[in-house]
Amino acid sequence: MSKTLTPEKLQDLVAHVLAAAGSAQAEADKVAANLVLANLSGHDSHGVGMVPRYVDAVLEGGLKPNTGVRAGVDLGTMLALDGQRGYGQIVGEQAMRMGIERARRHGSCIVTVGNSHHLGRIGHFAEMAVEAGLVSLHFVNVLSRPVVAPFGGGDGRFGTNPCCIGIPLEGQPPFVLDFATSRVAQGKMRVAHNKGERVPEGYLIDAQGRPTTDPGVVVVPQGEGLFGALMTFGEHKGYGMAVACELLGGALTGGGTWHRPADTARTVLNGMLAVLIDPAKLGTRPAFEREAAAFVDWLRQAPAGQGHDRVRIAGEPEREARARRAREGIVLDDATWQEIVDAGRKVGWAVAG
Known part of the structure; x- marks a missing residue:
């Protein structure tokens, strides 16, 4: 069984839960919109299924509603920011707006963000940069229960540690590469578990390393x-x-790295290094636009391989998912829906529907 909701209804519902957990309405609305956008983009792992964990993190004190970034260093071309354990969807947008403004002014900006609560889908921040005409690179670490094994190791030692690259393309949608360095995101395993599904071989080892x-x-x-x-x-x-x-994302930003036994805390902290570059000030913009378009066109001219209808570039699957899910609605499995209902109950708000 499952439940299908319109993006608008789901966003309103989530915003009510977050407001009940202590967020001002503007913050609740922005975080809810970010989570629903992740679902619309096909990344349910970073969508509204995170709400129960966010509520738990607020209740245990690791996530601080109504908190934003604090600048420790601002050299124009370099920004060192402290997220102060605020919602990552808020902290990340604030950091990117600051970095984008400085990159446009100076040609580039290096931004470090430490001590942010879960930043969510990193591709959202790359989309902000490319919309402003900038190239962006993002390196992120995760301070939470270590869920990824090192190569050759038999237990979890670090997080899913995403990497993201955004590149604007003149006259067409941008290239936005956003991936976990694990085979799949941890949240996708939560979604699969809630649906009662198995996953392909090569993704996981059990508690005995098998x-x-x-x-x-x-x-x-x-x-x-x-x-x-x-x-x-x-x-x-x-x-x-x-x-x-x-x-x-962890050591250089000052946010810290993971090097201790796992605990049961629900708080998820991220550190991010973002590098923003303005091609217009680099002096190569005409060649950049020409060569980027020529290469992407060259890729798309390739014949479709077996099991595929055509060649795509990073960012296209998300845009296709948004159009489809905006029409058809967002599907939540029963377990995820019940977890959201329970999270609302914890903060005194009854989820209807």
Whole structure:
């Protein structure tokens, strides 16, 4: 069984829960809109299914409603920001607006953000940059229960540590590459577990370090608080990228890295290094626009491979999903819906419907 809601109804419902948890209405509306956009984009792992965890994080004190960024260093071309454990959807947008303004003025800006609560879908921040005509690179670490095993290891030692790159393309939608350095995002395992699904081989190991297709090993304890772990993509290559994200998003930003035993806290903290570049000030803009368009066109001229209808570039699947889900609605499985209902109950608001 499942429940289908319009984006508008779902956003209103989520905003009510977040407001009941302590957010001012403007904050609740913005966080809800960001979460629903993730669902619309086909990334249910970063959508409204996060609400129960956010409510728990507020109640345990790790997530601070109505909090924004605080600038520690502002050199124009460099910004060091503290998220102060505010909602990442708020902190991330504030950081990007500051970085975009400075990159337009100076040609580039390096932005570090530490101590932010869960930033959500990092592609949203790249979309902000490309809309302003900027190239952006994002390296993010995750401070929460370690759910990803190092290459050659048998248990979780770090988070899903996403990397994202946004590149504007003249006269057409942008290239937005947004991926977890694990084979899949942790949230996708939560969604699969809630639906009672298995996952492909090569994604997971159980609490004893053995391969498994059961997503529950990284969602619910496997006895005595033990969990399995996700694998990195690309074996040692994805592992190397994950470590780079931990060092750049965590150590360099001052937000911290994970190097302690797991706990049961529901709080999820992120650090992010973002690099913003204005091609107009680099002096290569005409060649950039010409060569980027020529290469993308070249890719799209490739014949479709078996099982595919055509060649796509990063960002297209999300845009297609948005159009489809805006028409058809957003589907929530029964387990996810019940978790949202329960989260509303925890903060004294009865979810209707």
